[in-house]
Amino acid sequence: MMKGLKIVTIGGGSSYTPELIEGFINRYDKLPVSELWLVDIEAGREKLEITADLARRMIKRAGVPITLHTTLDRREALSGADFVTTQMRIGQLEARIKDERIPISHGLLGQETNGAGGLFKGLRTIPVILDICKDIRELCPDAWLINFTNPVGMVTEAVYRYGVHDKVIGLCNVPIGMEKSIAEILQKDQKEIFVTFAGLNHMVYANHVYENGVDVIQKVMDNWGEQSVQNIQALEWDSHFVKALGAIPCPYHRYFYMSKETLEEEKEKYAQHGTRAEQVQKIEEELFALYKNPDLDIKPKQLEQRGGAYYSDAACNLICSIYNDTRDIQVVNTYNHGAIDFIGYNEAVEISCIITKNGPIPIAAGDLPKSVHGLVSQIKSFEVAGAEAAVTGDYDKTLMALMINPLVASQTEARIVLDELLEAHKEFLPQFFRNKKLR
Template identity: 30%
Template sequence: MKLTIVGGGGFRVPLVYGALLDKAERLGLDEVVLHDVDEARMARIAPVLQGLEEERGGRLPFRATTDLDDALEGADFVFCAMRVGNLEGRVADESVPLGHGVLGQETTGPGGICFALRTIPVMVELAQKIRERAPGAWLINFTNPAGMVTEAVQQVMGDRVVGICDSPSGLCRRVATAVGRDAGELWFDYFGLNHLGWLQEVRDGEQPLLDGLLRDEAALATFEEGRLFGGDWLRTLGMIPNEYLYYFYYAADTVNAIKQSPHSRGAFLLEQQAAFYAQNGQGPAEALAAWRKTRHDRERTYMAEARNAAGDCGEHDLDENAGYESEAMAVLEAIALNTRAVLILNTANRSALPFLDARAVVEVPAIVGRSGPVPVAIGEVPAHARALVETMKDVERTTIDAALSGSEELAIKALALHPLVPSVTTARELLAGYRARIPELKQTFGS
C-alpha cells in the first residue's frame, strides 16, 4: 500500500507518522511519501519522524518530494492537510473582522469563508491531479474548513473523499468518561456540519444517558464542554454542542475576550512555529524533543479565547492518545480492512438529515467499510439546530461557488449571509480588508 501525505512538512505530520508506525504491518503499508511545496519544512520534520522511529524501535521508510506527480502516482490513500496562505493568512482571517467588531474564527466564522475562498481552488486542483495519477485512491481530508473543502472536492472525486475532524469523537469520549462508561460501549447521536454539531443523546442499548448527565452539575464540571457552556445553557438546549458553537452562542463575549488578549491564537502559532522551523539541523532525538515541547505549548492554548470568555482559566484537555491522526487512521483501517467501524465523519448526506439534499456534506455517524462511509439516518432534529445548519449550508455552498468562479458578488453574499456578520456593508468591508491583506484573494477577486 502506498500512502501520500500532502502537506508533508506540516507541524502535525509526526502525529500521523506515529500512528502509522503502529499500524503499518497490519495494513500492509510499504511506502509513505511526504509532499510539500516547502522543501525546508520537510527537512525540519524528517528528523522528528526519525526520532519517533528510533524511540519506538519500529521501521517505516518514508521519502520527501516537492514533485506532486511523483508523490501521487499509484497512491492508494492520500492524506491532505494544507494551509493555503500559511499562518500569516490565518492571522488575517482572524484580525480583519475584529477591526469591525466581528468574530473572525478561522473555520466557522467569516475567517473560515476567507480561508475557504483561497483553499478550495487549490484543493480542487489536487483532486483533479489525484484522479489522473491515482484514480483508485481515497482522499482523507484534514484541510480546513473540512466540511466545505470536502464538499467542493467531492465534485471531482465523488464519495472517494472523506473529511475528518477530531472534535466530535473527542466530545463523545469526554461525555463517556463523565457518565463513567467506556465510549466503545455507547451509541452517540451526533449531527450537524463540521465545527457546527450537537450531541443530542447518548445510549447504552435503549437506555438514554444524556438527561442524567445534564442534571449532574458535578459531572458537567469534569469535562471541557460542560465548563465552557455551563449547565443552565446545556439543560436549556437539551443537548451538548460541539465546542465551536461557543462562537455562535457567545459571539460578543468572545470578541471582548480576544480584544483583552495580547495576541490572537493565529499570531501565537505564527511566532511559535517560526521558531520551531528555524531550528533546522537538529538530530532525531533533539528534533523530537523540540517538536514535543512546541506541541504542548500549542495544544494548551487551543480555544483559549472561548475558555477565557467563559471564565474557565484551565488548560485545554490534551488527550495524548487521540487526535485527528487517530481519526485518519480509523478511516484508513476501516476502508482497507473492511471493518465496518462506526465513525463520525464529513461525508455526503444521502438521507441522514432529511432536510438537506443527498449531496450536502454533513458530519454524522457513518458505517465505514470497503465502499467508504455510509451515513446513519439521524431523522428530525431540534428546530433551532436545523435552522442554523440550513443557513450555514447555504453559506458554505455560496462560498464554494465564489471560490470556484472568482465572483466578488458571491463572496460578499456568503459573508453577508453568515450569522456572525451584522450587515451587507460589513461584508463588503470584510472582503476589501481580506483582499488587501491576502495575496491569493487580491489575485482572485481583483484590487
C-alpha cells in the first residue's frame, strides 16, 4: 500500500486552486495525496474559505480519501510535507494594478512579469519565497518546492543564489500553450509531436519540433501567426522574421520584438478599459461568486478566462512524475547545468527536462541561434540584478536592474517610475525602508 502524501499549497485562496484540486483527483491512482493543506494570510481568509469549501465538494464528488485543511499559519502546514506549491501575489491584485498603471502613465510598458512591473513583483515576492525556503529546510527538508508565483524566472534565480533550500523548481504554462498551438498548426494530436524548449521564463523558444522522428520546425515557422495567451494581445508574427530568428518565439516575446506596437495597444487599452489587472479583478469576482454556489462541485469552465489555465495541472503532473520517477520530459525552470552554452552553469533557465525522483535533468540545447543570444543574455542579467536588488534593498542596484531591462530604456523615466513604485509598494518592501534613506 502506498504511503499517503502531504501536500501544502501556499496561496491556497487563489482562484487557480480548483484546477489544482482537479489535478490531484484525476491522478489519485498514481499520486496518493492523503493530506492537502491550503495556506493563506489574513487578507485572503475569505477567499481561502470559499475555495476550500469548493475543494471539499470536489473531493467528496470524486470519492477520494483526501483530507483538506486550511490555515493562516504556514509553519503548522509545512511540518512533514512531501511537496509544497507556491501561488502567491504579495499585495494582491491591488499591487498588480499599481505595477501596470504607474509605468504606463509614464509611457513605459506596464506588465506583471516584464519591465518595471515585473521587477517590482519580484522585489515583493523574493523575500517571502526565501523565508518559505527557510521554513521548509527546518520543517520538511526533503520536500520539493514547486513555484508558479511570477516572475518565475527571477524568483527561481533568487532561490538558487540566496536560498537555503535547493529542491526548488519553477513552473510556467506558456510552453504548454505553445505546444498546443504547434499541434494545431500541424493538425496533429499533441501526443503525436515532440517539441523541445530552451531559454528563460517568458523568454523561452521552441527550438525543435519532431513529427515521426523528423524535425518539422520550418513548417511551423511558416505558419506561426496569431499565437497568444489570454493576457497578451495577439499581434501577428511575420513568418519571414520568425524564420530568420531560427526558433519559435513565445507570446511574451511580443513585448520585445513588437515593443512599439504593444506599447501603443497597451496605452489604448489603458485609456479605454484600464489595466489587465483590473480586468482580472472582474474575472475573479465572477469566479468567486461561482465558487460560493453550494451546488458547484467541479472546476468551472470560466476559470480558463483567468489567463493562467494549465499552471495547476502542470504542477500536479510535475509532482506526479517526481513521485513516480517516470523520467518523462517536461518544461521547467531549473539549474542550467551546461544545457544552454551561454548561460551560467548554476543560473536558472526554462528548458525541456527529464523528470526524475531526484529532480529535473535538463536536456542540452547547445548553442541557441545567435540571433537570440543578446536578448536572452540581457534578460538573464535583469533577473540576476533584480534578485540582488530584492535581497539587498539597495536603491542603486534596483535602478540598475530597471535600466538593464530593454522595456525601460530611459534613465529619466526609470528614476521617476522607480520612486513612484517604491512609494506605492512601501508596505511590502521593508528591505528598502529599514533604518536607512533610500538614496
